[in-house]
Amino acid sequence: MSVSDLSCLTRHTDGGRVLVDDLGKRYGGAAGVDAVAGVSLDIAPGEFVAVVGASGCGKSTLLRILAGFEAPTSGTVEVGGRPVTRPGPDRGVVFQDYGLFPWLTVAENVRFGLRQRGTPRRRAGQIADAFIEVVGLTRFADRFPGELSGGMQQRVAIARVLANDPAVLLMDEPFGALDALTRTQMQHELRRLYREAGTTVVFVTHSIEEAVYLADRVVVMTGGAAKGVPGHITEVFPVLLGDDRDVNAADFNALERAISERVHAG
Amino acid sequence: MSSPTTGRSAAAGRAALGFGVLAGIVGLWHLGVRGQWVLVFDIKMAFLPEPAQVARLLWDFAFGGVFDDAFSGTLWQHLWASTGRVLAGFGLAAALAIPLGVLMGRYRLVHAAFDPAVNLFRPIPATAWVPLILLIIGFGSQATIFLITLSAFFPILLNTVAAVREVPPRLVEAAQMLGTSRANVLLKVVVPASTPGIVSGLRIGLGLAWVILVLGESNGIEWGLGSMITLAREQVRTDRVVVGMIVIGLAGFLSDRILLHGLRGIFRRRPLVRAT
Numbered sequence: 092m093s094v095s096d097l098s099c100l101t102r103h104t105d106g107g108r109v110l111v112d113d114l115g116k117r118y119g120g121a122a123g124v125d126a127v128a129g130v131s132l133d134i135a136p137g138e139f140v141a142v143v144g145a146s147g148c149g150k151s152t153l154l155r156i157l158a159g160f161e162a163p164t165s166g167t168v169e170v171g172g173r174p175v176t177r178p179g180p181d182r183g184v185v186f187q188d189y190g191l192f193p194w195l196t197v198a199e200n201v202r203f204g205l206r207q208r209g210t211p212r213r214r215a216g217q218i219a220d221a222f223i224e225v226v227g228l229t230r231f232a233d234r235f236p237g238e239l240s241g242g243m244q245q246r247v248a249i250a251r252v253l254a255n256d257p258a259v260l261l262m263d264e265p266f267g268a269l270d271a272l273t274r275t276q277m278q279h280e281l282r283r284l285y286r287e288a289g290t291t292v293v294f295v296t297h298s299i300e301e302a303v304y305l306a307d308r309v310v311v312m313t314g315g316a317a318k319g320v321p322g323h324i325t326e327v328f329p330v331l332l333g334d335d336r337d338v339n340a341a342d343f344n345a346l347e348r349a350i351s352e353r354v355h356a357g
Numbered sequence: 358m359s360s361p362t363t364g365r366s367a368a369a370g371r372a373a374l375g376f377g378v379l380a381g382i383v384g385l386w387h388l389g390v391r392g393q394w395v396l397v398f399d400i401k402m403a404f405l406p407e408p409a410q411v412a413r414l415l416w417d418f419a420f421g422g423v424f425d426d427a428f429s430g431t432l433w434q435h436l437w438a439s440t441g442r443v444l445a446g447f448g449l450a451a452a453l454a455i456p457l458g459v460l461m462g463r464y465r466l467v468h469a470a471f472d473p474a475v476n477l478f479r480p481i482p483a484t485a486w487v488p489l490i491l492l493i494i495g496f497g498s499q500a501t502i503f504l505i506t507l508s509a510f511f512p513i514l515l516n517t518v519a520a521v522r523e524v525p526p527r528l529v530e531a532a533q534m535l536g537t538s539r540a541n542v543l544l545k546v547v548v549p550a551s552t553p554g555i556v557s558g559l560r561i562g563l564g565l566a567w568v569i570l571v572l573g574e575s576n577g578i579e580w581g582l583g584s585m586i587t588l589a590r591e592q593v594r595t596d597r598v599v600v601g602m603i604v605i606g607l608a609g610f611l612s613d614r615i616l617l618h619g620l621r622g623i624f625r626r627r628p629l630v631r632a633t
């Protein structure tokens with residue numbers, strides 16, 4: 092399946108710009124905890140941004156606000172020029188625990204969003220089939236998620252959002268539950284899919300290597316409620332390593348080390 | 358991992374074990390009646406019919422040709438009448454309890470509105486309703502169906518509410534980010550995700566329906582297993598009482614199997630019913 096095949100099947104929305112301005116989030120009302128504060132970020136259409144940082148620094152909070160699952164306490168969030176107020180199909184989310192519907196087959200899961208948004212059954216089926224092929228699961232189209240391995244389930248989840256043609260892809264440690272081998276494989280596939288789909292990607296991970304391998308820019312977050320300082324962005328690293336990245340190359344490792352130091356400096 | 362063959366022979370072994378225990382109970386029953394045992398609670402086994410006698414009577418109840426009295430061959434008519442009442446009462450209970458349970462489980466406001474009423478009515482046992490129902494409905498088919506609805510309603514409702522509340526928020530989020538409308542989040546995600554729990558509630562409700570049947574049919578009804586048992590007791594026909602009990606037990610058991618396998622047939626391989 093080539094780029095052109097995919098684009099003739101979908102409307103092929105362009106990647107959306109993501110604009111976060113002075114974002115703050117407090118959980119639990121006035122006496123609650125500040126999860127993040129003063130987060131500002133401008134992500135270009137089609138850009139791949141990875142967010143790294145120690146656990147509890149507010150990565151998921153940021154992503155969930157972008158998705159529209161949580162409302163910000165202060166600041167603004169815009170995707171594609173529109174303020175985010177609720178979840179919507181312009182922002183596809185890939186969860187660490189997949190979030191597939193266990194009572195639907197792979198094919199039914201992948202066409203679910205299309206059907207919900209009124210795509211006729213036949214066409215939804217064609218688009219779903221194409222994306223199932225893209226993630227290499229054609230033989231498993233009629234299986235149920237419970238019958239698949241973790242890696243295969245995450246492929247289904249990725250096909251499900253891509254079929255829905257989002258402007259922005261939000262991924263929260265999507266490969267965190269996978270074994271090392273599957274994880275590497277999924278990283279390769281995601282890079283390929285990202286180039287074909289042309290969406291903007293915000294990718295949360297705690298693996299710096301994964302971030303450097305995948306992203307155009309790596310955002311480092313530190314702090315967090317547990318540290319007494321709200322989570323915030325400390326530095327943004329551009330990744331100028333070209334398209335063919337070698338995790339063993341010297342420049343790759345140098346960047347990885349620089350980011351790691353920033354993450355652990357707190 | 359066990360191969361299908363060993364799995365099947367293990368299942369056969371378990372079935373044999375179950376039948377062995379049943380055969381043991383029947384054997385003890387036989388010996389107890391013969392030996393005129395007196396057990397705890399002052400159970401006088403001598404007052405019981407022997408298993409063989411009950412088997413003969415059951416056969417006659419179903420097919421006639423043994424005693425040829427008014428009782429012979431009437432099982433199906435009694436069973437038919439009772440099944441109709443159970444289905445009507447159970448169906449009504451399910452039709453009311455499932456939608457209300459889904460809304461109560463999903464929306465805090467609906468829960469707040471109905472929870473106090475549910476908790477006030479729920480502890481009132483069906484037996485306590487009987488005198489009131491006698492006065493405001495009068496005994497008969499309608500009163501029986503009402504009692505069954507009342508008894509089946511609460512287990513279905515409570516299981517539905519619990520199942521809906523346990524739907525992983527992740528599934529709702531997944532549906533929302535795919536562009537699913539509020540109504541379809543409820544219908545296409547919350548309802549299927551809670552189906553295993555709802556089915557558990559339905560099974561409990563259906564079982565209770567057969568329990569309450571005897572109470573409801575104990576007066577003012579000509580055809581029905583409950584009225585048959587009531588009449589047998591008035592005539593001091595212990596053997597017929599036991600036959601009636603066995604038929605109700607079998608009917609309850611079979612209806613549960615039919616419900617379960619019917620739903621499995623509809624759902625096929627979809628994991629919508631808990632493995633038993």
Ligand SMILES: Nc1ncnc2c1ncn2[C@@H]1O[C@H](COP(=O)(O)OP(=O)(O)O)[C@@H](O)[C@H]1O
Binds near residue numbers: 119145146
């Ligand atoms: N729903 C919530 N209610 C209260 N506190 C929360 C909630 N979600 C996250 N937090 C808190 O906010 C902080 C940031 O959490 P999170 O965004 O999950 O961090 P990360 O994804 O980087 O590990 C943590 O201290 C966490 O305990």
Ligand SMILES: [Mg+2]
Binds near residue numbers: 150151152
């Ligand atoms: Mg997280």
